[in-house]
Each structure stands twice: as structure tokens, then as C-alpha cells.
Amino acid sequence: MKKTLSINIAGFVFHIEEDAFATLDAYLKSIHAYFASFEGSKEIIADIESSIAEKFWNIRETEKTEAISQAHVDALIASLGTIADFKQVEEEEDKKEGYTAPTSEEGPKVFRRDITRKKLGGVAAGIARYFQIDPIWVRLVLLALLSASFPLFHLGNIVFWAYIILWAAIPGEVNPDDDKSYRKFYRDPEKKVIGGVMAGIAAYTGWDVGLLRVLAVLSVGLFGSGVVAYLVILIITPEAKTMKDKMEMTGEPITLENIENNIKKSIQPNETEENALTKVLLFPFRIAATVFGALKGPLNIIRWIVQIFVGIILLILGIAFIVALVGICLFGFTGIDQGQFVHMGPLPLYLIAKDLPIWAIPALVLAILPIFVxxxxxxxxxxxxxxFYNKTYKIASTTMMIVGWVGLFAAAAFYGRNFQRSASYNQVKDIAVSDSTTYVLDIDKKDNETIWQMMLGEKVEELGFEFEDDEDNHDYNEERFNRANIEIEGYDGKTIQVIQYAKSQGLTRKEAESNAKKIKYNYLQKGKDLRFDTHFGLSDARFRAQRLKVKIMIPYGKSFSMTRDFAYYMDNVLEGGYFHEEGQDLFIGSLWTFSADKGLICLNRIPHTDEESKDEDFSDEKVGFTITKDLQNFTSIQGLNTESSQIKITRGDLPKITYKGNQALESSVHVENNVLIVDKIQPGIQVEIVVPELTKVELGGNASTEIEGFTSSTFDVVLRGFHSLTLKGGGEQLNAALFDSAELVAPDFAVEKAYVTLDKYAKMEVNASKYVQGKKYESSSFVNKASAGVSYKWNVIK
Structure with missing residues (x-):
């Protein structure tokens, strides 16, 4: 049994055997006595004690011993050297400036994990020791390679698993008496011009510091990249302040002899004189360094302010991330994509979460919680x-992250099996074509609730989802995974064909084909209207990368029309001029066909350019004839069969109608009981109607109409089909009834009261300042330009 004592070296408490303490105490006293006459003796002795404390710490951690023994002290003295060992050569000049650790001559190098300097297993430290470099560079390279570790089988994953394998397969080696002969990178404050970065690089690499400074100056011309790199290195690199740091910077072993030699060199430096070119190039930087030195106080204040600001931001972010993670765990991962809360592009997180293995959520927490903390x-x-970091936290957090990421990789591989094979399933349906019918292509715009019902294959209410009624949030064109891709194409045939190309993935090809067959898609034919769903549904709510492409094949030469919503939605790209939003919209009432050689052609529209105005739509340069007919007086207009035409109604002294077009006129009108009855307006015709007073219009078909300049106490509007009416003027009361997919645009028709009726797919925009009453569907669209002080009374139909 031996008596032990407790000692404090460089702030660390160690237990040491009594005889070992006597040897160590005598050794330290000799060091104190020898270096007492040196300038900065306190700092020198503090460096030596710090080195001794580090060696004792390594002994205690690696050998798991409670007390420092005599053998440990003898090994320490042998590695540092005694005063008597080098007094006889203390007058010799230093010959070890470019010191490099000698290569062992005992045999070839053997790669071992370095347990002494380990951060995580000692693999990186072992590589650094093998190549005689600073471990920080190896760790930076590994982190850079691991940054691409998310997708499977990428380089980062190879590095990750290689590190794990080396950790498990390569034995570790304890080097408590390592001489640290490799160099560490520090900034050199004694030879600095600005921050000592170039001097530090020179000390680390052995290159000429003057040449490095010239290269640094020249790098400023490379788009300022040299300045950015310099500042980054200046911020992240420590300064060699102590004698120990300076010896590590040059790769010298920390021994008493080397310490003395470095002290002598600092007193009598032997520096090479800079040449004239270097002095000229560095002159402005030395001036800048002087300025920065003078502003050191204010700059320190700014640094403290920035530090506090960044600290507050990081603290808030960390707490917010932790709270969010806790919230996800409490409310359930499978609920984060419910309703309108969270969307991750086209991926349905709710469906993905249903198929994840049970360990995926704990693995996610373990992987990212240490980052947030x-x-x-x-x-x-x-x-x-x-x-506030300590070794225990580092080990615990690193272990958690490794376990978490391994679990996530395993979960991804487990879930990825469901997408091993792919298969497709096609369906073709024919729609009979009538020569006398102009079919109108439209889309059935699904709101969020309906889209989720189709995606999940079950009632949303049963899942507890809640959806906002704001129609602006019903984005039918949003890139959810069950969005149908619709494309129109011409072909040499007799019927309109609707071809559905369904594709899915699965564990096997048979399962993938079965998943493709479970895709549900509908379209509705009602007279001449063909309405296609914007999204497809699933009979089995499992995400298997289902896709659906709907191709509508239209016979060559067959004319058809389409709504603006359909044109926005389909994959075919049209010129932007067809969607002109100012004045009369050219797209409303447009007529289209497919040609075998020209593709998709518009028969009755010329797209707008930036220089064209709406009045040019009625110019004589675009028509082949102009016919004007005087009419009897009337105050109401009825035209339910307007086809794809453009109508403009304005106020004038004498009632008349003007036709413009480039084909034989087949339209006819007459006045009956003070009503102008438009029997028919053929496609492609432009019509201008002038009348002194107008109180009512009843219009239908696919035409686009503009009424301007009328003011009356009461104005009645009835719209049917796909008719679009733009109304400008004013009055006291507006009575409007819109059926089918009609549209009324009247923000510039100011009234006090508006009584409205809106069908399921109708749209209306008014400007009522006091009162709005009416009936509408949830799916219909109503906007009132006047917002303050308006009273509403609605009967809403679901």
C-alpha cells in the first residue's frame, strides 16, 4: 500500500503516489530555477505545466488509473528532458527551424486508431498520425465528404460506412508520450502583417512567407475570393500565443531544450530581409493593419454586439427547433401533412409515414435532436x-446521431423496397363526335377537401382534417402527387379518344401493376361540355409514386373550344397573348382545331402583343367584311346562342349593330317587345352594338362580351354556359344570375346593392358598397371590390 497525494497542475487535479510526487516536485523546482531569469518566465513555466497536465490526463484516461506512479513521472522526464541534459549545448545556435518528425526506422508504418487524440473512435486521428499531419484537416475532409450522405449509395455513405468499419476493425493505440512532432496550424502573431495568416501558413508548410504574401495580394483580383478565404481562415484559426502553441506551429517536440532554443530565437531573431517588391505590395496592407490596430477598441465593441446578436439568434432557433420536434412527437408524425398545414412538394408525408417502420420516428429524433440542442x-x-460543451456531452450526442442516422438509413432502405419495380396500365375511352356540336373542354376544379378524399380513399372528416373555406386556398393546380397531367393532341380518327396512362411502383412487377390499376380517374360529358378531373383518386391509400397522364385525342379538322382554366391546367403551352387580362379577354370564346401539319391552331383569335390595345381586336385590318345595320329602339338584349364570338355593347344616340369577320355571315337579329333578340352569332364574328339605354342582358354560349357606359337605377344580368361578361358603368342596384360556368367581371360597375345567384362553377366580381344578398354554392366564386361597411346575407349550398 502506497500513500497518495492530490496536486493541481494547470488547473487539473491529479492523484500521485508519494515517491512520484517527490521526483516531480524536484523536477519542477529545477525548471522554475532555470527559467526564472528568462523574460516571460511565468508564461514559459505555465506552458510546461500545461504540457505535463495534458500528459497526465492522457495517462489517466487511457490507462484508467487513479494515481500517477513513479514510472509515469520517469517517462515524463525522459520525454521533456532535464536541465542537465542540455546545459552543455545551451550556447549552440538553433538548427531545428524546419523540424519535421523523424520517421521511425524500426519498420514500415502501421495504421492504428489514435485513442489519445480521438474525438469519435480515433479513426481520423489515426489517419493524421499515419501521414504526420494535423487531425483537424482529416476531420474537415471527412465532414465535407459526409455532407452528401443523404441519398443512398453516394460518396458520403461510402465514407460513413468505411469510418464505421475502420472503427470496428482497426485496433486502437494509446500514445501518451507522443512527441507531437507533426505541425499544427496557428496564426503567427510575431510575423503578422494583418492577422498572421500567411505567416502561419508559411510555418505550417515551410514555404517562403514573402511569396505567400505576394500570392495573397494577387488573389484579390480573383473576384475577391482571396479576401473571403483570408477572412474565413482569420476567424476560424487560433493564434499561437504561448510558447507551446509556437512550438506546435513549427512541429517541434515540446522539450525543455526546444523551449530554451525558442526563447533565444525570440530574443535574437534571424529574419530574412524582404525585397523591394514585397515591401511595395504589402505597404497598403501594413497601413490597413495600423488603422485596424488603432480601431481595436471600437472593433471589439462591434464584435461583442455581433456575438450577442448571433448568440440570441442561435438560442431562439435552437429552442424553436426543439419545441417543433417535441410538437411533432406529441401530435404524431402522421399528422404533419394533414389538411393545409405542411406540404413537401408533391410528396404526401401522411401516406409515406403510414408505411415507415416503427423505429423511423425514434431514429429521426436521435438523428436531429443533438443538432438542435x-x-x-x-x-x-x-x-x-x-x-458549455464537455466530453460527456460530445460522446452522448455523437452516439445518438450515429444511432439515429443508421436507423434512418435502415428505414429508408426498408421503405425503398416498395419501389423496386414499376408497371403501367392504359385505358382508352371513345366519345362520339357530332359535326354540329362544338365541344368545350373544361376541368373539374377540386378543392382541398375533395383532393384529400381522392388521395386517401376515405372520408376526410373521419381523419379529423379541417379545411379553410377561403377559395384562394383551393389551388387545383398545386403539384400534389395525384395531380393528373392532361394533354390534348390531334390524330386521324373519327371520335374523341380519352387515353389514360397510369403508372405505379411496387415490391414486384405484379404488385406495381395492381397499384396502377387502383388509380381512379373520372371525366364528365354533359351535352357539349367535357369536364375532366384535375386529380386522380386511389382505392388503396398507399403511396407508390403513382402517376397519371391523360391524353385527349381530337380528330384533325374538328373545331372545339376550351375554358381558360383548362388552358392554364393542360400540359400544352399556348402563347401568353391568348390570356390577355386587360380589357376584353381574347381567350374567352376562342375556337380551336388541330391540323396534321401545323398542330394546334386558333381559328378566331390573334394573340395580343405588348404594343396592341384592346381596340385593335375590332380593327378593319383583321376582318374581311364590315356590315352595319340600323335597329329599332330596345332596352334589353337576349342572345343565348353566341358561339365563340366577341361582342361589344356601348352607349350611343341611335341603335345599330355592326358585324366584322372574314367568312360568310350567318348571324341574324331582330327587335321584339323592346328586346333585341340575337338568334345566332357564328364562331369568329366580332359584333358591336350601340343603344341609347340598356337595362337588361341575357346571354349564353362561349362568347366574350363587354358592356360599357351605361348608368341606370337597376341593371339585370343573366348569363349561361361559358359566357364571360365585362361590365363597366354604374347604378343603384345590380341583379345578376349566373348559371353553368358563366363569368361576370364588374369591379368597375359601382352600385349600392347587389342581388346575386351563382351556379356551382360560376364566377362573379362586383362593386357593391352597401348590401349584398343572394344564393351561391361553396364551389362558386364571388368577390366584392368594396370591402368596408358592406352587409351580406347569403344562402350557401354545399
Whole structure:
């Protein structure tokens, strides 16, 4: 049994055997006595004690011993050297400036994990020791390679698993008496011009510092990249302040002899004189360094302000991330994509989460929780200006992250099996074509609730989802995974064909084909209207990368029309001029066909350019004839068969009608009981109607009409089909009834009261300042330009 004592070296408490303490105490006293006459003796002795404490710490951690023994002290003295060992050569000049650790001559190098300097297993430290470099460079390279570790089988994953294999397969080696002969990278404050970065690089590499400074100056011309790199290195690299740091910077073993030699060199430096070119190039930087030195006080204040600001931001972010993660765990991962809360592009997180293995959520927490906690701790550290990380936290957090990421990789591989094979399933349906019918292509715009019902294959109410009624949130064109891709194409045939190309994936080809067959898609034919769903549904709510392409094949030469919504939605690209939003919309009432050689052609529209105005739509240069007919007086207009035409109604002294077109006129009108009855307006015709007073219009078909300049106490509007009416003027009361997919645009028709009726797919925009009453569907669209002080009374139909 031996007596032990407790000692404090460089702030660390160690237990040491009594005889070992006597040897160590005598050794330290000789060091104190020898270096007492040197300038800065306190700093020198502090460096030596710090080195001794580090060696004792390594002994205690690696050998798991409670007390330092005599053998440990003897090994320490042998590695550092005694005063008597080098007094006889203390007058010799230093010959070890470019010191490099000698290569062992005992045999070839053997790669071992370095347990002494390990951060995580000692693999990176072992590689650094093998190549005689600073471990920080190896760790930076590994982190850069691991940054691409998310997709499977990428380089980062190879590095990750290689690190794990090396950790498990390569034995570790303890090097408590390592001479640290490799160099560490520090900034050199003694030879600095601005921050000592170039001098530090020169000390680390052995290159000429003058040449490095010239290259640094020239790098400023490379788009300022040299300045950015310099500032980054200046911020992240420590300065060699102590004798120990300076010896590590040059790769010299920390021994008493080397310490003395470095002290002598600092007193009598032997520096090479800079040449004239270097002095000229560095002159402005030396001036800048002088300025920065003078502004050191204010710059320190700014640094503290920035540090506190960044600390607060990091603390807030860390706490917010932790709270969000806790919330996800409490409310359930399978609920984060419910309703309108969270969308991750086209991926349905709710469906993906249903198929994930049970360990995926704990693995996610283990993988990212240490990151969030570290962010919060970093914020606290900046605010308190001290480090709050310790070795136990580093080991625990790193272990959690490794376990978490391994679990996530395993979960991804487990879930990825469901997408091994792909298969498709096609369906073709024919729609009989009538020569006398102009079919209108439209889309059935699904709101969020309906889209989710189709995606999940079950009632949304049963899942507890809630949806906002705001129609602006019903984005039928949103890139959800069950969005149908619709395309129109011409072909040499007799019927309109609707071809559905369904594709899906699965564990096997048979399962993938079965998943493709479970895709549900509908379209509705009602007279001449063909309405196609915007999204497809699933009979089995499992995400298997289902896709659906709907191709509508239209016979060559067959004319058809389509709504603006359909044109926006389909995959075919049209010129932007067809969607002109100012004045009369050219797209409303447009007529189209497919040609075998020209493709999709518009028969009755010329797209707008930026220089064209709406009045040019009625110019004589675009028509082949102009016919004007005087009419009897009337105050109402009825035209339910307007086809794809353009109508403009304005106020004038004498009632008349003007036709413009480039084909034989087949339209006819007459006045009956003070009503102008438009029997028919053929496609492609432009019509201008002038009348002194107008109180009512009843219009239908696919035409686009503009009424301007009328003011009356009451104005009645009835619209049917796909008719679009733009109304400008004013009055006291507006009575409007819109059926089918009609549209009324009247923000510039100011009234006090509006009584409205809206069908399921109708749209209306008015400007009623006092009162709005009416009936509408949830799916219909109503906007009132006047917002303040308006009273509403609605009967809403679901």
C-alpha cells in the first residue's frame, strides 16, 4: 500500500503516489530555477505545466488509473528532458527551424486508431498520425465528404460506412508520450502583417512567407475570393500565443531544450530581409493593419454586439427547433401533412409515414435532436462567452446521431423496397363526335377537401382534417402527387379518344401493376361540355409514386373550344397573348382545331402583343367584311346562342349593330317587345352594338362580351354556359344570375346593392358598397371590390 497525494497542475487535479510526487516536485523546482531569469518566465513555466497536465490526463484516461506512479513521472522526464541534459549545448545556435518528425526506422508504418487524440473512435486521428499531419484537416475532409450522405449509395455513405468499419476493425493505440512532432496550424502573431495568416501558413508548410504574401495580394483580383478565404481562415484559426502553441506551429517536440532554443530565437531573431517588391505590395496592407490596430477598441465593441446578436439568434432557433420536434412527437408524425398545414412538394408525408417502420420516428429524433440542442448551447456559449460543451456531452450526442442516422438509413432502405419495380396500365375511352356540336373542354376544379378524399380513399372528416373555406386556398393546380397531367393532341380518327396512362411502383412487377390499376380517374360529358378531373383518386391509400397522364385525342379538322382554366391546367403551352387580362379577354370564346401539319391552331383569335390595345381586336385590318345595320329602339338584349364570338355593347344616340369577320355571315337579329333578340352569332364574328339605354342582358354560349357606359337605377344580368361578361358603368342596384360556368367581371360597375345567384362553377366580381344578398354554392366564386361597411346575407349550398 502506497500513500497518495492530490496536486493541481494547470488547473487539473491529479492523484500521485508519494515517491512520484517527490521526483516531480524536484523536477519542477529545477525548471522554475532555470527559467526564472528568462523574460516571460511565468508564461514559459505555465506552458510546461500545461504540457505535463495534458500528459497526465492522457495517462489517466487511457490507462484508467487513479494515481500517477513513479514510472509515469520517469517517462515524463525522459520525454521533456532535464536541465542537465542540455546545459552543455545551451550556447549552440538553433538548427531545428524546419523540424519535421523523424520517421521511425524500426519498420514500415502501421495504421492504428489514435485513442489519445480521438474525438469519435480515433479513426481520423489515426489517419493524421499515419501521414504526420494535423487531425483537424482529416476531420474537415471527412465532414465535407459526409455532407452528401443523404441519398443512398453516394460518396458520403461510402465514407460513413468505411469510418464505421475502420472503427470496428482497426485496433486502437494509446500514445501518451507522443512527441507531437507533426505541425499544427496557428496564426503567427510575431510575423503578422494583418492577422498572421500567411505567416502561419508559411510555418505550417515551410514555404517562403514573402511569396505567400505576394500570392495573397494577387488573389484579390480573383473576384475577391482571396479576401473571403483570408477572412474565413482569420476567424476560424487560433493564434499561437504561448510558447507551446509556437512550438506546435513549427512541429517541434515540446522539450525543455526546444523551449530554451525558442526563447533565444525570440530574443535574437534571424529574419530574412524582404525585397523591394514585397515591401511595395504589402505597404497598403501594413497601413490597413495600423488603422485596424488603432480601431481595436471600437472593433471589439462591434464584435461583442455581433456575438450577442448571433448568440440570441442561435438560442431562439435552437429552442424553436426543439419545441417543433417535441410538437411533432406529441401530435404524431402522421399528422404533419394533414389538411393545409405542411406540404413537401408533391410528396404526401401522411401516406409515406403510414408505411415507415416503427423505429423511423425514434431514429429521426436521435438523428436531429443533438443538432438542435447544440445550436441552443452554441447560443448560450456566445452569450456567456464560455464553452458549455464537455466530453460527456460530445460522446452522448455523437452516439445518438450515429444511432439515429443508421436507423434512418435502415428505414429508408426498408421503405425503398416498395419501389423496386414499376408497371403501367392504359385505358382508352371513345366519345362520339357530332359535326354540329362544338365541344368545350373544361376541368373539374377540386378543392382541398375533395383532393384529400381522392388521395386517401376515405372520408376526410373521419381523419379529423379541417379545411379553410377561403377559395384562394383551393389551388387545383398545386403539384400534389395525384395531380393528373392532361394533354390534348390531334390524330386521324373519327371520335374523341380519352387515353389514360397510369403508372405505379411496387415490391414486384405484379404488385406495381395492381397499384396502377387502383388509380381512379373520372371525366364528365354533359351535352357539349367535357369536364375532366384535375386529380386522380386511389382505392388503396398507399403511396407508390403513382402517376397519371391523360391524353385527349381530337380528330384533325374538328373545331372545339376550351375554358381558360383548362388552358392554364393542360400540359400544352399556348402563347401568353391568348390570356390577355386587360380589357376584353381574347381567350374567352376562342375556337380551336388541330391540323396534321401545323398542330394546334386558333381559328378566331390573334394573340395580343405588348404594343396592341384592346381596340385593335375590332380593327378593319383583321376582318374581311364590315356590315352595319340600323335597329329599332330596345332596352334589353337576349342572345343565348353566341358561339365563340366577341361582342361589344356601348352607349350611343341611335341603335345599330355592326358585324366584322372574314367568312360568310350567318348571324341574324331582330327587335321584339323592346328586346333585341340575337338568334345566332357564328364562331369568329366580332359584333358591336350601340343603344341609347340598356337595362337588361341575357346571354349564353362561349362568347366574350363587354358592356360599357351605361348608368341606370337597376341593371339585370343573366348569363349561361361559358359566357364571360365585362361590365363597366354604374347604378343603384345590380341583379345578376349566373348559371353553368358563366363569368361576370364588374369591379368597375359601382352600385349600392347587389342581388346575386351563382351556379356551382360560376364566377362573379362586383362593386357593391352597401348590401349584398343572394344564393351561391361553396364551389362558386364571388368577390366584392368594396370591402368596408358592406352587409351580406347569403344562402350557401354545399
Amino acid at each position: 447544440s445550436i441552443a448551447i452554441a447560443g448560450v456559449s456566445l452569450l456567456a462567452n464560455r464553452k
